[in-house]
Amino acid sequence: MKALLTALVTAGALVGSGLADAQPVRLAAAPDIPVSAVRADLDQLQSIASANGGNRAHGRPGYLASVNWVKSKLDAAGFTTRVQSFSRNGATGYNLIADWPGGDTDDVLMLGGHLDSVSAGPGINDNGTGSASILEVALAVRSSGFQPRRHLRFAWWGAEELGLVGSTHYVNSLSTTDRSRIKTYLNFDMTGSPNPGYFVYSASGQPSGSLRVQQVLQQYFSSIGVQSELTSVGGRSDHAAFARAGIPVGGTFTGAEGIKTSAQAQKWGGQAGVAYDRCYHRSCDTTANVNATALDRNADAIASALWTLAG
Ligand code: DPN
Ligand code: CA
Ligand code: ZN
Numbered sequence: 001m002k003a004l005l006t007a008l009v010t011a012g013a014l015v016g017s018g019l020a021d022a023q024p025v026r027l028a029a030a031p032d033i034p035v036s037a038v039r040a041d042l043d044q045l046q047s048i049a050s051a052n053g054g055n056r057a058h059g060r061p062g063y064l065a066s067v068n069w070v071k072s073k074l075d076a077a078g079f080t081t082r083v084q085s086f087s088r089n090g091a092t093g094y095n096l097i098a099d100w101p102g103g104d105t106d107d108v109l110m111l112g113g114h115l116d117s118v119s120a121g122p123g124i125n126d127n128g129t130g131s132a133s134i135l136e137v138a139l140a141v142r143s144s145g146f147q148p149r150r151h152l153r154f155a156w157w158g159a160e161e162l163g164l165v166g167s168t169h170y171v172n173s174l175s176t177t178d179r180s181r182i183k184t185y186l187n188f189d190m191t192g193s194p195n196p197g198y199f200v201y202s203a204s205g206q207p208s209g210s211l212r213v214q215q216v217l218q219q220y221f222s223s224i225g226v227q228s229e230l231t232s233v234g235g236r237s238d239h240a241a242f243a244r245a246g247i248p249v250g251g252t253f254t255g256a257e258g259i260k261t262s263a264q265a266q267k268w269g270g271q272a273g274v275a276y277d278r279c280y281h282r283s284c285d286t287t288a289n290v291n292a293t294a295l296d297r298n299a300d301a302i303a304s305a306l307w308t309l310a311g
Contacts, residue, residue, distance in 0.1 A: 025212075025219040030307035031140045033133070035296035039287075041132035042124055044069060046287045049122030054283065057119040058159040059091025066115050067094050070135055070156055074098045077142040079154075086158070086169040093158035095166045100141055103151035108181050109310050110153045111137070111302065112167065113188040114160030114238055121283040125290055126256070130188030131156055133299040137306055148310035150183075157238050160189070167238035171245050184213060184309060185249050187239035188302060192295035193254035193277040195270040199231035201251045206243050213250030213309065220304040226297060227267050252301055254294045256280045 045066060049055055052062030071081050079098040086093050096115065113130030117123020138154045140146075159165035171179065187201070200217045203210035214230070221228040231253060233239070239249040255276020265272035279285040 025215045026308075027216070027219055027223060027304050028307040030300070030303040031144050033136050033140060033296075033299040033303050035292055035299060037136050038129075038132045038295055038299050039290075039292065041135055042128045042287050042290060045128040045132065046122055046124055049117065055119050055121060056115070056117040056123055058088065058093050058116050058162055058165075060119065063116050063158065064094060067096050067156065067158075070115065070131065071096055073135060074138065074154075077139050079138065084170060084173070086166065088159050088162055088165050093166055095158050095170050096156040097170070098138065098154045100138070100148075100152040100154075103148045103310070105151045106181050107150045107183050108153050109148075109150045109184050109186075109306070110155060110182050111186045111188070111306065112155035112157060112238055114158070114166070115156040116158055116161055116166075117285070118161045118281045120281055121279070121285045123285055124287050125190055125192050125194070125277055125285050126280060127160070127189045129190060129192035129290060129295055129298075133191055133295070133302055134188055136299060137302045140303060141306070146307065150310045152306070152310060153182075160238055164235070164238055164240055168241040171241040179245055179247075182242070182247055184209070185239055185242035185247050186213065186302070186305060187237055187249065187251035188298070189237040189251070189253065190256055190277065191252060191254055191298035192290040192292070193256070194289050194291050195260055195274050195276050195278070196254040196268065196291045196294035197260060197264055197276050198226050198228040198268060198294070198297070199253040199255065200228045201239070201249065201253065202230040202232050203250065204230075204232065207246050207248050209248030210250055213248060213305070216305050216308050217250060217252055217301055220301045221297070224297065224300075229264075250305075252298050254291070254298065
């Protein structure tokens with residue numbers, strides 16, 4: 001026990017949030033996710049888009065090729081994978097769901113991000129970054145030998161860009177019992193914006209229990225000396241269906257079409273008066289449209305949150 005406490009204290013400082021019901025957050029030691037591996041995955045998604053008409057959009061061959069490629073990596077690592085189909089606009093869409101065997105299946109911690117792009121481009125920042133990062137965190141669960149107390153499930157959603165279609169289909173398709181087993185959902189959509197912000201989803205207005213997720217992510221950024229900001233992503237990504245079902249949610253985000261302020265450029269670097277992602281939903285959202293530092297910090301934040309929340 002003493003060794004465990006020492007490890008926890010060493011791994012992360014105690015934080016006081018100033019909120020009355022806040023518990024101190026102690027981060028568990030998590031592996032450092034190699035950003036080189038995340039970037040190699042982005043290269044693969046770029047190649048898939050390039051070989052399939054330049055995009056990975058719903059109903060286009062680049063989307064299913066993306067699903068098959070992520071699935072093959074997870075299958076090889078021992079995950080139990082399933083492809084859930086749905087139909088939209090006359091085309092079949094797919095969600096990829098991967099369970100890590102073990103843990104308490106009545107207490108599921110789920111991480112997800114959308115794997116589809118818009119049809120205008122390859123969607124490397126939006127959302128190759130979140131997709132590749134949760135993939136590498138999943139692979140780190142396997143390679144580290146971590147035995148989480150909670151059951152872990154990962155998801156790559158289809159047709160987010162058509163209105164959160166895949167994630168909504170998944171939540172609506174669950175039985176009441178299976179839905180109640182999912183106790184937390186973490187979402188990662190755009191984590192390597194070229195002119196990055198460091199945003200954590202605000203728990204305000206989200207189901208109770210979301211505050212803990214917010215604080216764990218905030219604490220990770222503060223442990224590496226990065227000043228994060230809270231953001232209300234509202235219904236703009238795949239956490240929305242989970243929140244609507246009363247499931248605590250959280251996530252990180254490095255910004256889309258919004259403009260970086262001068263105060264933000266002072267603390268984060270980059271260019272004030274310029275969009276966080278000038279190539280948002282454009283053909284230039286390629287592997288050149290990713291900030292490697294933001295990508296690395298967010299991948300490590302995801303691992304830290306998983307290790308801390310999964311126990
Ligand atoms: N949902 C994102 C998209 O795919 O276009 C943009 C976004 C992500 C906006 C996260 C807000 C927060
Ligand atoms: Ca790293
Ligand atoms: Zn998008």
